[in-house]
Amino acid sequence: MASSTPRSASNSPTGAARSGGEIARAERARTWRLVWRTLRNPLSLAGLTLIGLLIVIAFIAPAVAPYDPLKTDTLSRLRAPSAEHAFGTDQLGRDILSRVLYGARISLRIALLTASIALAIGAPLGIVSGYFRGRMDDLLMRITDMFMAFPRLILAMAIAAALRPTLENVVIAISLAAWPAYARLARSVTLGIREENYIEAARALGTSTGRILFRHILPGVISPVTIQVSLDMGGILLTAAGLGFIGFGAQPPTPEWGLMISEGRNYIPGQWWVSTFPGLAISLVVLGFNLLGDGIRDILDPRLRGSGR
């Protein structure tokens, strides 16, 4: 749940003045190296596979799901897994396999929405704060201090309670609770880039501040922050499920995994399949993000590299 913010300094490029094009190229090259190393690390490869599976299932769910995930049949409630219903049926007689498959779409949506909102808030604030320093920086850091002194789940609970309980609002609640960490990261990366010679050169050439921020700083900030978001993604999905458990999450009959576990827990142990299959699904996806995260940490931090003997 709590995640420490790695002070990832590995992203401040060194060297003489470079043009925007060169930065972009260097950036691309580094990204490719990262991808290559990720693929070679068995843990992160496993993680990537799980996430890939999530994405694929999210796209093909309507085509492969054997039943309508919302269609109830109260005459065949709580049927054990069988040839007809591979994962059994739930308390309303709905096909659990179909619901689990459709649930992938929802989890993917949660993941993408949270990532974009947290990025959209955190990155610009962090960049502005790190680039201009001064009063604004102080103020922003105090605000993030405040948010980070807040217990995240409780803050998310309070925000979720203030909004209508829908999935989108859960995403907003979590993002609002999560952005300060990204703002800090963006700020520290910006602080590094800002001191680079090429930025000074650009300034000397009279490049507008907006252009510097957009063309030179933003590209450097995006990838570390994105990586951090993806590291946290597992925790975010679990927080969303936890909110659903307390009653602030997705609304029935949405086939959201957290909600399905939460409803199915009343049928443990007699009808174990109601909660077990969505439970496995969410655990696998979160495991995927965690494995990938572990792998990326290994790669970014050369001390952790496994094959260096």
Added chain:
Amino acid sequence: MMRGRYLVAVVLLAIAVLLPTWAGGAPVPSRVPANVLVIGTIISDSNSLDPAQAFEFGSTWVDLQVYDTLVDFSRDFTRAVPRLADSWTVSQDGRTYTFKLRAGAKFHSGAAVDAKAVEFSLRRAHTLKLPPSFILTDFIKNPEDIVAISANQVRITFNQSMPEVLMASVVANPVASVVDPAVVKKNAASDDPMANRWLSDHDAGSGPFKLIGWSRNIKIELQAFDDYWRGRPKMGRIFIQEMPEPTAESLALQRGDIDIAMRLLPGQIKELTGQTGFVTKSSPTFSLRYVGMNVGYPPFANKNVRNAVKWAIDYDAIKRIWEDTIDVGQTIVPARMFGYLPETPYKKDINRARQLMQEGGQARGFTAELLVPLDPPLPDVAAKLKEDLGQIGINVDVRVVRNADLNTVYRAQRHQMVIARWGADYPDPDNLAKAFADFDSRVLAWRNQWDHPVKKTVQQAVAELDRTKRDAMYKEIQRTVLDEGPYAVFAYPLRQYVMRANVKNFDPSPLYETYELFNAVKE
């Protein structure tokens, strides 16, 4: 490596040895000592055990064990029977009752229960104006209408003629519990002259059990009162244990950590029913579940659209979702209560419902938001309802909400549709008729903005002394609500609980507050 394999072998062996202990066979023996009774339930919905304030299932039930009232209901809820009062007389006009107290009843402090104490207690609850006090104030105008006329006689003058059952509805209610005046006065504070704060978790009663303490979110502890006038209760100690997760409660019952599980869900009860070692108790209730439709929301202003909803609901499916543990009822007065109308005209008929949608000018359908409390299986019912109403073109937006939200939105008439419960505050049809059909009493009819002339009948029926006429009036009210009202009543859930088989003499009744622990015993 060798050591690792050894470890694996040990683990496998341990599993093999332990497996048979849980795979079937006799239930695990109880771990609770013989003279102790442990009851799993949810008490965190209660905020005070002061009888003048207790209004939730948990708190009123505990108060029944700790306090006594003047009279009690007969088991069939048709008469009043003696409790602290061993007899009473009623005036010609049915408005004034004089109660004579029995000798020998004592408070837990040792003081005798006298007429002054009764006067003090009822006046206290009357003037404190807390949630349940309307039960007194609706029928007794002033606190001074409750008078101790001698050491053992109390006279209550009501503001209308009171049939005996209605009198009992007021006087047997936990709000009319008798408290020990000396104890209250001793624990009063300058900003709390009636010791309401102190009584929220302390005892000033004369009932069969003494309240030892309430550790919030953990347990309430009771101890047998040796000098109880009906004799000492069988169980020496009772623990009412907080169990927020029904699944965990079911496991605890099966492991023998609790003797009675009060808050299991229908599916869990079904699993345990019939297993050796467990007994399931079941009782109808005076509590119903309904779909409320706000007449102020334009589509529901039309009677036909409201009735379309009633014809679209799959009542049988709802019964199955509830594991058949509900009585099907569609009228507002429950079975076993005076004035009950045994009619269930509605069943799922999509064509008829579509027809009514058309007649109501909603052939193209509309969208409505449905508020549902987080109280299983109601969210499942809501999911089913969404599907059913979708078939007649009503696009339902389910919103499972906290009670804080539901009550506020509902009270402000800001809902479109709601699934809610109503439990009879007292076992007389007046309570339900007032709530569902009398716009002027500002309860459910008002919340759903349904102002119908039938309210006049409601206002007359309550004081009607002629039983036959009164019965006919309540039947008329129910027919009107059934035909035109903004409610689709769909369930009278049974109240069920499961006990270890050695627990005896703990019996349910339609009114939850009357589940007495006095006779309960373990063999």
Added chain:
Amino acid sequence: MWAYLVRRLILASLAIFGVLIITFFLSHVIPGDPVAAILGQQARQEVIDAMRHKLGFDRPIYEQFVIYLDRLAHGDLGDSIATHRPVLQDLKEFFPATIELATTAILIGAATGLVVGIISAVARGTWLDHATRFFSLIGLSMPVFWLGLIVLLIFYFWLGLFPGQGQLDIFISRPPRVTGLIIADSLIAGDTAALMNALGHLILPAMVLGSHALVGIARITRASMLEVLGQDYVKVARSKGLTERTVIFRHALKNALLPIITVIGIYYGGLLEGAVLTETVFAWPGLGRYATSAILSQDFAAIMGVTVLIAMVFSLANLFVDLAYGFLNPKIRFE
């Protein structure tokens, strides 16, 4: 050093005050009326209005805030409308239970995390490294409330190895309240029966809660072990022919412990929060459940009390971690 401490404390108080403001206004703009929630849907409107008036909820929000601050200044956190008691009393009762749970959880998490971390550092890059990390990640990947129920089902219901819900068996009476911590109180009272019972009740929830800290601690242990193992003095130790075990435990671990300890501090704060879900499953009478029901019933004073308390603990934990880091690592200077 002192200047730094004072500055940090001032900043922390500012942050807590900010938390206070945000929580106050956030909890008051939530649609829904706590009085209506507490009194239920069958209460009469006039009773609700009377109670709203008595509690001052009918006043403008800024006025309520000023009143709240005034009371706070006098050490009064207000009364909870749900428990009908002063919030301070509630916190005193529920907070120790959470502390007890989180502390045991961090001990379990740290012990397992250290083992996992050392194993995967020593065996880095091998299947053993991957396997231990993989399995420790599984615990982190399951929703806590689901994991809790499964653990309860296996260890309590099927195997009967541990007691189930709550802090103590219900019919065991609690030792007299001195510290509020059951373990400490039963030690003080010399009540071994209560002590053993309480320890048994602690294990399952602490295991579930601790599984979340485990991974982070294992990760940092592995990292700092790897760093230390690459240092010259370790190479020297190896070349002197010391056994691998001595090298790892005597030389490497001792020096790798620094960052591990600070990370444990950070995770401890996080556990206090993770307790929300664990406490519900295990009927643990702690702050997490109190907070949840406070938010569910919109019990303003209780919400405020809990968030301010947790914010304080968070800020202090962070401060201690930074201080400890500074003391242990002379390279860091307090600005």
